[in-house]
Amino acid sequence: MQPYIYSIIHIVGILLTFMGFAYGMKQWSKGAAIAHGTGLVLILVSGFGLISKKYNNELQTWMFVKLAIWLALGGAIVLVKRRVVTGVAAWAIQLGLGAAAAWTVYHGISLLG
Numbered sequence: 001m002q003p004y005i006y007s008i009i010h011i012v013g014i015l016l017t018f019m020g021f022a023y024g025m026k027q028w029s030k031g032a033a034i035a036h037g038t039g040l041v042l043i044l045v046s047g048f049g050l051i052s053k054k055y056n057n058e059l060q061t062w063m064f065v066k067l068a069i070w071l072a073l074g075g076a077i078v079l080v081k082r083r084v085v086t087g088v089a090a091w092a093i094q095l096g097l098g099a100a101a102a103w104t105v106y107h108g109i110s111l112l113g
């Protein structure tokens with residue numbers, strides 16, 4: 001498979017994950033959990049697909065940072081479900097994690113190696 005296919009799956013996974021957050025924050029439903037969980041699986045599989053296609057399976061520091069962010073995004077759905085964080089705080093945590101993941105790609109590569 002061409003690398004761009006993995007990139008598209010990566011982005012679709014990100015969209016699904018955040019749609020799950022948005023639906024779950026409005027009103028908790030099984031669909032929100034399914035969207036979020038499916039999105040995370042797509043992100044993980046395509047992320048490692050990209051590592052194999054674009055980086056020849058050589059692991060770099062920024063990739064571990066993204067893995068940690070991925071885990072945090074997984075845990076964050078529990079906070080949404082139990083309404084531990086709501087409103088602006090929830091938005092800030094979710095978007096902050098997403099922005100940090102994007103940062104590692106566009107700047108962290110040169111900074112972290």
Ligand code: HEM
Binds near residue numbers: 097
């Ligand atoms: C297990 C977790 C993850 C792994 C292993 C991973 C890995 C990767 C890799 C290898 C690339 C290609 C970088 C390049 O083009 O040089 C990439 C791109 C990208 N990742 Fe991730 N990633 C993960 C999670 C995430 C998460 C959680 C987000 C955001 C919420 C994210 C956002 C992006 C974006 C915006 C791009 C650039 C577009 C693209 O090339 O597809 N990633 N990721």
